[in-house]
Amino acid sequence: MIKLRRLPDLWRQWPVTVRDLPLALALALTAVVPALERQGTQVGNLPDRPYDALTVGVVALECLPLAVRRRWPAVCLALVSLGFVVDQFRGYHTVAGTGLAFALISAGAYLERRRWTAVGLASAAYVALVISLDRLGSDEGVAGFTTFYLLLALAWGTGAWLRQNRAAEAERRRHVERATRTAERERIARELHDVVTHHVTAMVVQAEAARYLTGAPDRLDQTLTAITGTGRRAVGDLRQLLDLLNPDHSTDEPPTPAVGDLDALVDHSRQAGQPVEFVREGRPAATTDSAEVAAYRVVQEALTNALKYSHGSRTRVHVHHGEGETTVEVSTDGSGSAGASPGGSGRGLAGLRERVTVLGGEFTAGVQTGGGFLVRARIPAGNPS
Numbered sequence: 001m002i003k004l005r006r007l008p009d010l011w012r013q014w015p016v017t018v019r020d021l022p023l024a025l026a027l028a029l030t031a032v033v034p035a036l037e038r039q040g041t042q043v044g045n046l047p048d049r050p051y052d053a054l055t056v057g058v059v060a061l062e063c064l065p066l067a068v069r070r071r072w073p074a075v076c077l078a079l080v081s082l083g084f085v086v087d088q089f090r091g092y093h094t095v096a097g098t099g100l101a102f103a104l105i106s107a108g109a110y111l112e113r114r115r116w117t118a119v120g121l122a123s124a125a126y127v128a129l130v131i132s133l134d135r136l137g138s139d140e141g142v143a144g145f146t147t148f149y150l151l152l153a154l155a156w157g158t159g160a161w162l163r164q165n166r167a168a169e170a171e172r173r174r175h176v177e178r179a180t181r182t183a184e185r186e187r188i189a190r191e192l193h194d195v196v197t198h199h200v201t202a203m204v205v206q207a208e209a210a211r212y213l214t215g216a217p218d219r220l221d222q223t224l225t226a227i228t229g230t231g232r233r234a235v236g237d238l239r240q241l242l243d244l245l246n247p248d249h250s251t252d253e254p255p256t257p258a259v260g261d262l263d264a265l266v267d268h269s270r271q272a273g274q275p276v277e278f279v280r281e282g283r284p285a286a287t288t289d290s291a292e293v294a295a296y297r298v299v300q301e302a303l304t305n306a307l308k309y310s311h312g313s314r315t316r317v318h319v320h321h322g323e324g325e326t327t328v329e330v331s332t333d334g335s336g337s338a339g340a341s342p343g344g345s346g347r348g349l350a351g352l353r354e355r356v357t358v359l360g361g362e363f364t365a366g367v368q369t370g371g372g373f374l375v376r377a378r379i380p381a382g383n384p385s
Contacts, residue, residue, distance in 0.1 A: 108159020
């Protein structure tokens with residue numbers, strides 16, 4: 001069964017000329033079937049002529065060029081048209097004349113340059129054929145010749161329609177690829193911001209505190225150890241994130257951060273000197289989904305801002321797992337604000353708002369009436385990651 005499924009892929013690996021050859025051979029063999037003799041296209045109503053040695057050459061000229069109908073559509077159309085003209089002049093009227101329709105469709109679909117030149121030359125050649133057939137005694141009439149020309153134009157138009165559809169599909173795929181790349185770059189930028197900002201902020205705060213602990217060796221050693229641990233976690237998180245850019249990265253990577261990892265996140269902030277009160281209600285989902293990741297990032301960004309702009313101020317983290325949604329609230333005493341404080345770009349909060357909104361949730365962040373800063377997010381649960 002697996003081998004049968006691979007047959008289409010194997011077939012597409014062959015050159016296009018090889019893949020088009022069966023059609024050419026099948027049409028040529030059909031033309032020599034006795035039951036189909038004189039069943040081909042007839043233009044001009046000239047008398048039939050018995051098959052002779054030249055018939056083999058005419059059939060070959062009308063059929064075999066179809067093997068290059070996609071690679072060299074103009075050459076294919078010219079050769080098949082020549083064979084068709086000889087077929088009509090000689091009165092063979094073989095089934096191989098059907099090859100002209102295939103050649104026109106292929107030219108309309110695959111001819112890249114000088115398309116209108118090809119149309120003009122083909123039309124001129126048809127007019128010459130009509131005049132020649134009329135002089136040979138054809139009684140087809142203007143209506144018959146015009147109808148046949150319209151059928152030929154329909155074949156070309158069919159190929160042109162296929163060409164337009166193919167171009168539209170290619171443009172759609174390019175648009176999807178560009179949108180996908182843009183979305184992936186934005187996602188990686190958000191993850192880099194979240195990871196780097198949090199860890200580096202903690203390290204800066206801890207390093208600043210270490211400057212005042214030279215007289216307390218035990219506390220200084222503890223602070224330096226915390227800085228080392230934060231740096232190692234930052235390197236680990238960055239390595240995991242950068243591995244996502246490697247197309248050969250293993251699927252057995254550490255899981256994406258979720259609400260279940262908040263205990264460690266709060267501990268890191270406490271080690272950096274931020275007093276954090278953490279309350280969690282309910283139970284997180286058994287599997288990590290987009291809602292859990294978003295909730296983790298909300299707490300991470302809020303704690304990072306607290307370290308930056310309200311270091312040492314009391315911070316409260318409240319996470320509630322309700323039925324169908326997760327609510328996160330992080331409040332910090334003081335007047336710190338990522339959007340208004342010096343050095344704050346507001347990119348983190350903007351990224352969180354976008355992340356939560358995409359999941360159908362609500363996100364707010366701003367200064368509280370009584371002072372301090374509040375970040376609140378309501379995130380619908382059950383979104384696939």
